[in-house]
Amino acid sequence: MPEFRRYSYDVLIIGAGGAGLRAAIEAAANGASVGVVCKSLLGKAHTVMAEGGVAAALANVDDRDNWRVHFADTMRGGQYLNNWRMAELHAKEAPECVRELEAWGALFDRTKDGRILQRNFGGHRYPRLAHVGDRTGLEMIRTLQDHGIHTGMQVHMECTVLNLLLDSGRIAGACGYDREKGLFLVWQAKAVVLATGGIGRAFKITSNSWEYTGDGHALAYRAGAELKDMEFVQFHPTGMVWPISVRGILVTEGVRGEGGVLRNSEGRRFMFDEIPDLYKDQTADNEEEGWRYTQGDKNARRPPELLTRDHVARCINREVKAGRGTPHGGVFLDIAWIKERMPKSEEHIKRKLPSMYHQFKQLADLDITKEPMEVGPTTHYMMGGVSVDGDSQMSTVPGLFAAGEVAAGLHGANRLGGNSLSDLLVFGRRAGRYAAEFAKGNPAATINEAELQASAASALAPFERGPAGENPYKIQYDLQESMQDQVGIVRTESEMERALEILEQLRARAERAGIAGHRQYNNGWHTAMDLDNLLLVSETIARAALLRKESRGAQFREDFPNKDADWGKCNIIVKRGADGAMLVEKRPLQALPPELKAVIEEMK
Amino acid sequence: MATQATFRIWRGDPSGGKFQDFVTPVDEGMVVLDAVHRVQAEQAPDLAVRWNCKAGKCGSCSAEINGMPKLMCMTRLSNLNLEMPVIIEPMHAFPVIRDLVTDVSWNFEVKKTIRKFKPRSPDAPDGAWRMQQADVERVQEFRKCIECFLCQDVCHVLRDHHKQDEFIGPRYLVYAAALEMHPLDTEDRVSDLKKKHNIGYCNITTCCRQVCPESITITENAIIPLKERVVDRFFDPLKQLFNII
Ligand SMILES: Cc1cc2nc3c(=O)[nH]c(=O)nc-3n(C[C@H](O)[C@H](O)[C@H](O)COP(=O)(O)OP(=O)(O)OC[C@H]3O[C@@H](n4cnc5c(N)ncnc54)[C@H](O)[C@@H]3O)c2cc1C
Ligand code: SF4
Ligand code: SF4
Ligand code: FES
Numbered sequence: 001m002p003e004f005r006r007y008s009y010d011v012l013i014i015g016a017g018g019a020g021l022r023a024a025i026e027a028a029a030n031g032a033s034v035g036v037v038c039k040s041l042l043g044k045a046h047t048v049m050a051e052g053g054v055a056a057a058l059a060n061v062d063d064r065d066n067w068r069v070h071f072a073d074t075m076r077g078g079q080y081l082n083n084w085r086m087a088e089l090h091a092k093e094a095p096e097c098v099r100e101l102e103a104w105g106a107l108f109d110r111t112k113d114g115r116i117l118q119r120n121f122g123g124h125r126y127p128r129l130a131h132v133g134d135r136t137g138l139e140m141i142r143t144l145q146d147h148g149i150h151t152g153m154q155v156h157m158e159c160t161v162l163n164l165l166l167d168s169g170r171i172a173g174a175c176g177y178d179r180e181k182g183l184f185l186v187w188q189a190k191a192v193v194l195a196t197g198g199i200g201r202a203f204k205i206t207s208n209s210w211e212y213t214g215d216g217h218a219l220a221y222r223a224g225a226e227l228k229d230m231e232f233v234q235f236h237p238t239g240m241v242w243p244i245s246v247r248g249i250l251v252t253e254g255v256r257g258e259g260g261v262l263r264n265s266e267g268r269r270f271m272f273d274e275i276p277d278l279y280k281d282q283t284a285d286n287e288e289e290g291w292r293y294t295q296g297d298k299n300a301r302r303p304p305e306l307l308t309r310d311h312v313a314r315c316i317n318r319e320v321k322a323g324r325g326t327p328h329g330g331v332f333l334d335i336a337w338i339k340e341r342m343p344k345s346e347e348h349i350k351r352k353l354p355s356m357y358h359q360f361k362q363l364a365d366l367d368i369t370k371e372p373m374e375v376g377p378t379t380h381y382m383m384g385g386v387s388v389d390g391d392s393q394m395s396t397v398p399g400l401f402a403a404g405e406v407a408a409g410l411h412g413a414n415r416l417g418g419n420s421l422s423d424l425l426v427f428g429r430r431a432g433r434y435a436a437e438f439a440k441g442n443p444a445a446t447i448n449e450a451e452l453q454a455s456a457a458s459a460l461a462p463f464e465r466g467p468a469g470e471n472p473y474k475i476q477y478d479l480q481e482s483m484q485d486q487v488g489i490v491r492t493e494s495e496m497e498r499a500l501e502i503l504e505q506l507r508a509r510a511e512r513a514g515i516a517g518h519r520q521y522n523n524g525w526h527t528a529m530d531l532d533n534l535l536l537v538s539e540t541i542a543r544a545a546l547l548r549k550e551s552r553g554a555q556f557r558e559d560f561p562n563k564d565a566d567w568g569k570c571n572i573i574v575k576r577g578a579d580g581a582m583l584v585e586k587r588p589l590q591a592l593p594p595e596l597k598a599v600i601e602e603m604k
Numbered sequence: 605m606a607t608q609a610t611f612r613i614w615r616g617d618p619s620g621g622k623f624q625d626f627v628t629p630v631d632e633g634m635v636v637l638d639a640v641h642r643v644q645a646e647q648a649p650d651l652a653v654r655w656n657c658k659a660g661k662c663g664s665c666s667a668e669i670n671g672m673p674k675l676m677c678m679t680r681l682s683n684l685n686l687e688m689p690v691i692i693e694p695m696h697a698f699p700v701i702r703d704l705v706t707d708v709s710w711n712f713e714v715k716k717t718i719r720k721f722k723p724r725s726p727d728a729p730d731g732a733w734r735m736q737q738a739d740v741e742r743v744q745e746f747r748k749c750i751e752c753f754l755c756q757d758v759c760h761v762l763r764d765h766h767k768q769d770e771f772i773g774p775r776y777l778v779y780a781a782a783l784e785m786h787p788l789d790t791e792d793r794v795s796d797l798k799k800k801h802n803i804g805y806c807n808i809t810t811c812c813r814q815v816c817p818e819s820i821t822i823t824e825n826a827i828i829p830l831k832e833r834v835v836d837r838f839f840d841p842l843k844q845l846f847n848i849i
Binding site: 041042046099107110114133135138147157210211242359362363467517518521527 | 656661703
């Protein structure tokens with residue numbers, strides 16, 4: 001029988017990105033003993049990659065900004081499917097959370113009068129994103145890490161949680177393995193906070209790292225928690241497409257903000273071809289006006305390249321499918337063209353977009369001041385996740401909390417840029433506080449030893465099958481390929497039905513996955529164990545997307561291309577039924593209180 | 605560009621190991637990490653390697669490529685001579701765990717020994733501070749650090765003289781500098797730097813600065829100013845006198 005190394009904490013935090021670290025700091029500040037588990041080394045979580053900034057209505061640059069405007073912007077962006085309570089708390093508490101980072105040593109860029117500088121971003125009415133050049137995520141995670149290590153939290157680096165443990169319906173802890181040595185571990189805990197991030201690795205083209213296999217989503221589902229909004233996966237319109245090796249790496253929205261234009265292989269600015277009615281009045285109808293907008297002319301309307309992320313991604317997709325793509329299957333994003341409009345354009349581009357300049361120079365041998373880039377949509381962010389109480393972040397399982405990208409609610413059908421980093425702070429803090437409180441009020445639950453042994457046995461199964469079994473990497477590739485093709489940016493019923501059949505076959509193959517070698521730092525073994533989670537979240541995405549027979553936000557159904565008023569009043573919940581089958585159901589939204597309704601009306 | 609290349613990858617664990625050659629197809633634009641991944645997916649599924657962002661932002665994929673400490677995700681094959689095998693080894697200054705993965709936990713322990721940030725009280729009633737861009741920029745350079753530990757890997761004090769118990773290495777001198785020069789910080793780390801962290805072991809060879817993927821001017825901007833503070837405090841006769849009094 002495999003041995004388990006045992007630990008016990010008041011609060012166990014799974015994940016050490018922005019949300020996990022913020023939760024850990026808060027739980028420790030509330031007197032809890034805290035353990036943090038993460039798959040990578042400390043400070044390497046996904047949060048480190050964020051660029052643009054963290055949204056908070058500090059009103060340092062435009063004093064008309066306040067929480068009400070931020071709230072209304074977030075709800076509009078989410079097409080009103082958001083959990084209004086979360087949108088309200090987020091808008092109210094984000095400024096305080098950003099200032100808190102400064103008190104812990106973060107150094108944001110400054111305004112002339114010495115306050116935190118804020119920048120414009122899509123969907124935010126006023127300049128709202130506090131930032132540090134284009135490395136805001138690094139500043140945030142490092143600040144939390146450096147502050148956190150002095151709060152007494154115990155960090156278990158390079159450990160992966162395999163299962164949550166329950167005791168008569170409430171949380172009892174978690175078990176998993178340590179990647180370095182392959183040992184099994186069990187963490188007994190009175191409360192558990194999931195902060196595991198997203199699901200991008202379910203798709204072939206993504207801006208996400210290997211860590212994003214939807215573990216938290218799958219752990220919560222298996223523990224009986226409800227998942228929500230799983231159909232809403234954000235595809236960012238501009239990722240790199242060439243060279244193949246860097247496919248999916250993000251090309252910031254800032255390129256278009258600075259005047260970059262999208263063209264197809266015929267040289268046509270195809271974004272002018274289709275402008276949604278809802279945005280007709282706000283969008284430029286000629287190139288000249290669009291250019292003036294990017295140069296700060298307040299009387300000009302925005303160029304169609306700056307329409308919402310979902311729409312731009314779909315237009316790019318359409319051009320490529322119609323055979324008007326670039327040699328490597330993208331479209332052209334051209335910022336070099338501005339040399340026709342301004343002197344010294346090369347220096348201007350390098351100054352405004354330094355990391356993009358270096359990224360293309362170093363990885364693609366391409367000088368963006370001289371040549372157009374090739375770009376295409378990339379899987380970027382998961383709006384859906386664990387359904388939680390807006391105030392406490394507790395899931396439907398007592399003692400199980402969720403915060404950050406793994407939790408659902410704040411963003412509804414579509415997330416605004418910058419609202420994720422603030423999400424991590426506001427709800428990481430709340431989850432940490434309420435988890436500590438829960439731990440105070442509830443004694444430790446009992447670990448079920450049989451459950452532990454079952455976890456270990458299933459984890460070790462790939463070794464029993466050995467190298468003659470299926471190659472786990474190959475199964476993962478095939479899954480990514482299928483999700484990309486059939487449950488991607490443009491969805492139809494027949495394709496998603498097909499995807500579900502393929503997932504079924506892949507599940508059978510995953511059960512045959514085998515691996516050679518031993519348990520020490522064996523990446524092949526890790527990949528084999530991740531398959532279960534990837535398969536599960538893929539299925540929840542496909543099933544939720546099938547049920548929502550309309551197009552809204554990030555979900556576009558070719559067979560139902562319009563919004564449907566009735567669907568606009570519902571979320572989709574996915575959970576495990578008593579018989580183990582996946583239940584997918586429509587659930588009416590909670591009614592908006594009159595005072596918040598008034599805020600939305602006022603801001604329309 | 606060649607259509608295939610040989611990668612000579614070190615494989616082993618603390619008990620020892622050896623180089624193993626893998627021949628794999630290569631495409632335009634590939635980086636070393638892609639080649640390692642291809643080998644892993646097709647020939648050696650249990651090959652151990654660390655990575656996360658694949659864009660030079662997280663500092664996970666540090667290794668020695670043809671003897672040079674580098675990030676594997678930012679080293680393009682087109683910049684290497686593919687006529688010869690590409691030699692990939694784990695960092696030498698840290699104990700091997702397996703294959704290309706080393707035990708860097710010492711670094712995380714060292715960080716805890718450096719006194720934490722201690723800000724002055726807020727400048728404004730809203731609990732915030734006022735700082736000028738010019739003043740924060742100096743420290744922002746140090747805060748670009750992605751903790752790849754390549755500088756630690758090349759520093760002879762750690763790599764050849766194994767002074768891990770006494771010397772904190774360039775990464776943490778940069779970290780200490782970021783704290784010491786932070787416009788809001790009020791803590792004093794000068795004495796620690798001399799006595800506990802042994803900044804004196806550094807003889808400004810600049811090896812660390814030369815390998816930093818973030819181009820942080822480690823020696824000139826961080827270490828030398830810290831050394832000056834130490835000298836001012838401990839060797840300036842007037843201050844010495846002052847200290848005694
Ligand atoms: C390129 C890029 C740029 C972005 N830019 C911005 C931006 O400018 N503004 C913005 O607001 N948002 C941005 N985002 C989105 C934002 O960065 C993420 O949504 C956010 O960082 C997620 O944080 P998190 O704390 O929820 O999770 P993460 O930071 O991803 O952390 C997840 C943690 O969970 C751990 N974990 C996962 N599974 C397990 C398991 N089974 N066992 C143990 N540990 C586990 C991981 O190891 C990791 O420590 C960007 C995203 C990308 C990819
Ligand atoms: S300059 Fe100092 S810290 Fe840097 S490598 Fe040389 S001895 Fe080490
Ligand atoms: S200072 Fe440079 S080389 Fe050293 S750890 Fe930081 S980024 Fe890496
Ligand atoms: S993988 Fe992040 S720096 Fe190389």
